[in-house]
Amino acid sequence: MREAKDGPPNRELYALLHLSPEASDEEIRKAYRQWAQVYHPDKYQAPHMKEIATENFQRICEAYEILSDENKRLIYDIYGMEGLTSGLELGPKLNKVEELKEELERLRQRKEQEKALAHFRPSGTILASLSLPQFLEGDGIMR
Numbered sequence: 001m002r003e004a005k006d007g008p009p010n011r012e013l014y015a016l017l018h019l020s021p022e023a024s025d026e027e028i029r030k031a032y033r034q035w036a037q038v039y040h041p042d043k044y045q046a047p048h049m050k051e052i053a054t055e056n057f058q059r060i061c062e063a064y065e066i067l068s069d070e071n072k073r074l075i076y077d078i079y080g081m082e083g084l085t086s087g088l089e090l091g092p093k094l095n096k097v098e099e100l101k102e103e104l105e106r107l108r109q110r111k112e113q114e115k116a117l118a119h120f121r122p123s124g125t126i127l128a129s130l131s132l133p134q135f136l137e138g139d140g141i142m143r
Helices: 012-016 026-041 045-069 070-085 097-120 131-138
Strands: none
Touching: 012 045, 026 045, 045 070, 070 097
């Protein structure tokens, strides 16, 4: 589920339910019911077909869960799956599209910084034993 860097977000969930991005809540509900009946795992006896049906059924359920929730759908429409998996939520702090975009960009930059720092961050430890009385006697700080 990739999207072009500056292009529109991926529309895979809409395609999965055979819907347009402008679909109403009722159209989403009807499409989900239709495809859930087609791919319900209990309809298939052959193990191979049951596996395929189970996988498709789970994808349809996930698509419905996202598209039927107003906030998740808005995030998906703006940023695709990346926006949903980044942990952003609309609410009192993020209630406008611009605020959502800014927060997602901050999260993306933070992840990139953490990745870069992981390559340069030291990961060893040094143990030092210091004895003030020995230092005062002239033995030095380290032995």
